[in-house]
Every structure is written in C-alpha cells, then in structure tokens.
Amino acid sequence: MGLGLTSNNTLVLAVLSAALLFTGTVWLWPRLAGRGWRAVGGRVGLLLATQLALFAAVGLAANQSFGFYASWADLFGREKGQGVVVDHAAGDGPLSVVGTRRVPGAGGVRPHVGGRIQQVGIVGRTTGIATTAYVYLPPEYFQPRYRTRTFPAAVVLTGYPGTASALVEKLHYPRTALELARAGRARPMILVMLRPTVAPPRDTECVDVPGGPQTESFFARDLPDALRTHYRVAGKPGGLGIVGNSTGGYCALKIAMHHPDVYAAGAGLSAYYKAPIDATTGDLFQGDEEVRNRADLWWCLEHESAPDTSLLVTSSRSGESNYGDTLRFIKRVEATGRTRISSIILESGGHNFNTWRREIPATLEWIGGRLNAR
Template sequence: MGLTSQSLEYMVVVLAVACVAATVWLWPRLAKRGIRAVLGRLGAIVVTQVSIVCALALAVNTNFEFYGNWDELLGNNDEAPVSVSQGGGQYASVGNLKGGLIQPAGPQGLDRVTGLPKGPADKVGKVESVRIVGRRTRAINPGFVYLPPQYFQQQFRRQRFPVMVVISGYPGGIMNLAQHLQVPQNAGRLIAQGKMQPTVIVMVRPTIAPPRDTECVDVPGGPQAETFFTKDLPDAMKSAYRVGRDPSAWGAFGYSSGGTCSLQLAMRNPKVYTSAVSLSGDYAIKDDLTTGSLFGAGAAGAQREREHDLLWRLKNLPSPQVSALVASSRKGEANYGPTMKFLHAAKSPMTVDSIILPQGSHQFATWRREVVPALEWQSQQLTFPQDTEAVVPPRKQGAKPGQGGSPGQAPTSEESGRRRVEAERPQG
C-alpha cells in the first residue's frame, strides 16, 4: 500500500476514529483506582493521540508531497544508476525502462485526479507516473509525464517533441499540478483545439531534498538542485522519450516557488531552457527557515546570492537570449512591484511578456485563470524538432527564430523588451 495511496489515508482515518470511539466507550471501566486502571488510561490516551497524529501527518504529506513513497520516508533510496538506458520500440515509454533514469512508479496520487486521458493513447494521450533519477546528483524526484496523442501516432513516429518542465510550488507537489491546475487536462484540450502544439510535459516539484526547500540552487556542500534541473532531468527525459535535443525545444514553467525556479533556470542556463513562465514567482532567492543556508558564507556566498537576484543580473550581466512570461495582480500579490521592475529592466535580446490581473491573491484560484494562456504562450516559444523530413506544422511568416510551428504564433512587437498579455477576466 503506497504512502500516498487513497486507501491508506482512509484506513488510517478510520483507525483514528475507532480509537477515539473505543476510548470514550472504555473510559468508565478505566476510571477505577489502581495501577492497571492508570496504565489503561495512559495507554488509551497514547494510542488515540498517536492515531490522530498519524492521520493528520498522512493527510498533510498526501497534500504537500514531502515524501512520495515509503523508501523516501525511511531514507532507503537506492543509489542512482549511472548508465542511460535506451528505450526501444515504435512507441517507447517508461514501461520498458525499469533500470533507467526514468523509472515507472506507483500512482503517487494520480488515481485521485479526475479528467485525465482515458482511452487509446493515440486518441487522447497518456499520463505516466514516474521516478526521475539524477545521474550526477543522485537525487530521485517523483514526476508525472504527459504524452500527447501525436506521440503515439504513426505519422509522428520519428518526431521529437518539445518539452515543458512544469514545476510546482513549495511545499506543494506534483499532485497540485494535475489536480488543482490541471496541467495535463488543459494541455490536452488546447492541443485538440489546435491552440497548442503537441508537447511532452514533465511535472515535478522544486525540491530534490524534501522537506528542505532547495529553490533550484546548487547548495555548496549540499543538494545540487540546479544541476538536477539543468543536466539530470533533461538527460533522463532524452533517454526515455522522443523529445527535442535543441534548447529551443525546452521551456520551464511554474507557479510560486516553481515560477521562481523557472525564471532562474532559463536566465542562468539559456543553453538548456530558452523560455520560462513564472506565475507569482519571485525575482530573488533568500535564505529562510525552510531553505537553510543556500549560498554559503563569506564573500563567495554573498556573490552567489547576488547572482540569483534576477534584477541584479539584468543590470550587471549581459541579457540572455530567452523569452519569459511573468504573471501578477495589481491588488493581492506581493510580487506586483518587483514584477513591474523586472518588466522595465528586461532588454534585448531577452523578451518579456506579462499577464497582469486587476486582482488576485497567491492561490490556485488565481493561477487557474492564468494557466491556459500561459500554456498557449509557451507553446508558441518552443520549436517542434524533427529527425527526418516528416511533415511538420510550418512556421508562420514573421515568427521569430525559436518559435514553434503551432497554430496561433505569438504576436510580434517593435518593443523587444516588453510585451503584455492582459487577462482581465477568468480564463479557461
């Protein structure tokens, strides 16, 4: 029975309720004097309290996904394999890569999500539950991988698909991406409507060392989160799926801490990710109680912290050739002021678009309004690589290099540093 399975959660809750009921029922018999009665009362209190705490802890872990399985909870993870396994067959998927860098996993909560593809994969697509193994970092991160219907269709059998790496907030996890933001469900609808090109989407959490918030940073002497996202994850995906090799096919996407990570990854590693979506993300990374020391001490640590301040980078370093979409709200979002500073600081060759809501707080109700236009936007930034001369959707006239051949290309703008996508009413 999996740590995040619904049946385990129900069983523990029922057990806790039964313990409370038994304590109430037996308490009159335990109200007598004597050692046995006192020990009985103490035992009843302890068992009841432990059962309630376990039920609450399990519910919290299921919601926030600090630990995805029993081995992760107990610290019994195997050493990460160092070899890359190559998938075989026309429709290679994670199912035949049990010893590779992408490994099949249990449901990880996927069985509780509604609206996922049901039916033939070449008609509706598929969502796989996986474990992503870091060859360099030795980290093992849970994930969901969405494969569009075209991935399984005969005419696309030799195509490599663009990739979105979608990162949840902290302390949330991949379940939030599938259940609350409905990333694979929205992507499937947009692809079916011709508003988004066929894209492989890998959904992951931002931390690689739970419960610590690693903020996609290579911590001196600690977890190497940036290396995981910029080297290990792309290598793992390329070993298991038909995905693009060129950076123009890769984009990062996230909300809250995941949005912060997305901007950091693209601006610091433009040869890995050429576009980023940040919904309510921050523009600098600071130490707090959940992160511990991310940068180290002394002058070197201070310099590392400055280099993770995106406004400092725009002012002091050459602008990277990437595209970014940032989202905030005029009322209700603490990052609105920094977002406007970021928009004004961006300069060529970097381009920045925005979704600015009139009002919206730091919660899923806000991000659900933004996720559909954000998915459409990022799809327009990604190329659709090809390995052969198979038919590929043509790029529209006037599209910028690095933008894909999907319907609805992003509008061009004479102002290279700033463009805005207004979203004044609920989307999708």
C-alpha cells in the same frame, strides 16, 4: 489496508477517530465532573486526544489537497531520496522508464488517442543527481504521421516540498495540455513533471550549492540532455520551456534567466524572486558571494546582461503575498528592453492548487506559443 500518509484509508481513519473521540468526550463528560485527580486527568486526556485527532484529520486533508508531503518519512524528515536503477547497457542513456499509466480523464485507452504518462528515473551525467519524474507524451507522439517529428517540451516543477504526482493528479497538467491541444488552443507538447527537491529532504532552491548538490546544473544541463537522448524533443534553440509554482516558480524564472540558450521561456506561478535561507535550505552559499548574488533575481536584473528569453509571472491582487514584488519585477524586466515579460494577475486567489489550476491553461498556451518544434 494501506495507511500511507496520502492514503484515503488513513484520512478516513483519522476522521472516524476524531468523530468517535468527540462523541466519547460528550458522553463521558458528566462522569468526569468530579474534582479528584482521576476525573481531572480523564478530562484532560479526552480533550487532548480529541484535539490531536482533529488536528491530524485536518492536516491529512490539507496534505491530500496540496501535496505537501509524499510519505511519513518525507513528513518526519527521514526521506533520503529514492533509489533509481539505471541499466547502462549499450544504447541506454541517463533516463529509464520504470512505469506507464493513462492520462487521467483522457477518454482513450490507447496512446495514439489519449497520450501516455511514463514514470521515469533520471541520473544526471555530470552532477550525479538521481530523481524520478513523470513524462506526459501527447497522442501525436505515437501517431505514424508524426514519427519523424520532434516536439516542444516543458519542464514542470512543484513547490517545496511537493510531490511530482500532484502535478498529474491535483494540478492536472497532462489532462489540461491534452484538452488544449484537442481544442486547437495549444500545440501538442511533452511535459516533464518533477519536484525541485532533487536532494530530499533539503530544499536546495535550484542552487549549485558549493560542496553540495549541483541542482541548477542538473536542470540546466543534465535534464535537457537526458530528455533529448530518450525522447523526440525539439533541439536547441527554443525547444524547451520551464514552468513552476511557488518554489518551482522561482526556480523556473531563475533557470530561464541564467540559461536562455537552453530554455526559451520560463513561467513562475506565485513565484518569489530571491532564494530564502531557513531551516529547510541550510547554508546554500557557503560564503560564496557570486553564488548568493546569482540566486537573487533582483541582483541579476541590475548587474547582468538581460537574457534573451521570455518570462511569465502570476499573482493575485488579493490573497497572494508576492503581488507587490511581482509588479516591481515586471517593471524591472520591462526596463531591460530585451527580456520579454508577460503576466497573469487574478483579482483574488491564494497560494494554493485552486489558484494555480486557474492559471495553468493560459500558462500552457503561452509557453507553447514560445517554443519551437520541427
């Protein structure tokens, strides 16, 4: 029986333990009603064990729903990244396929009918960053009549800490893209799904950390090069977009603004607009004022030339803490007269998967309409 952090077995065991401890506490309480140290210690022990079991069950259920941590090592800060084997034989590039799977809910077992999801390992040629990702390839990618066609692609980022699998299983990006294309609401596109935490457990906020992980360069240079080497991804300009939620949303907006020659569009779902500094990030800037400023989108809008790119931001009037900042960001971008800005504003919705699932279909339609293909 697997007892991984995200295993259903672990969740069931935690719920059963909490239920048994609660029942045991009620059953044994009369026997522990005395004033002796054994009775008092027994009551304290039962209450403590019951509450710990309840907290564990609730925490595991929340992690199952929101994908905060992928493993016990990830939870306790011992995750040091996954080893990725890349064979550098002739013809091989910085991207290797390590597994394939069907698109959940696609209704077709063959790739040219239901598309395909590949799990890949990526090693940055210039940054040396190694990470894994899931790549959704639409059915058209495998159909003979499209064999010479290139496809638009969107990089899709989770929040922090996040898991790439949640983009497939919880946020349903591949299934949504497939359904939109089948309904004629969006063009077929490739999705490259990963988390922005490419140097776990550290939250690098997609910054080129002085003396540390060059995360922005990985997303701006290494990842696009790897994709175009391995897949039929539309070339520059305008073939790539980037989407993310929460931390991934901040990264998407920042990378699209900093690299409009690479990313024609960037969408930030529930994004913020300035890199935080906390225990998970460490010192991102190392006293480098230029790096600090570049991580602040407000500063970029005020002091740098407006990028020729398209941006999408989302928020909710009730339930999202970024609502006021998002309205202010929209006005700042509009004032540039060059950068194009769109928004999705819900009446209510929290900072969670349910809210993002409501925004993803319109987001994919939007970004697909701003990318080029051949």
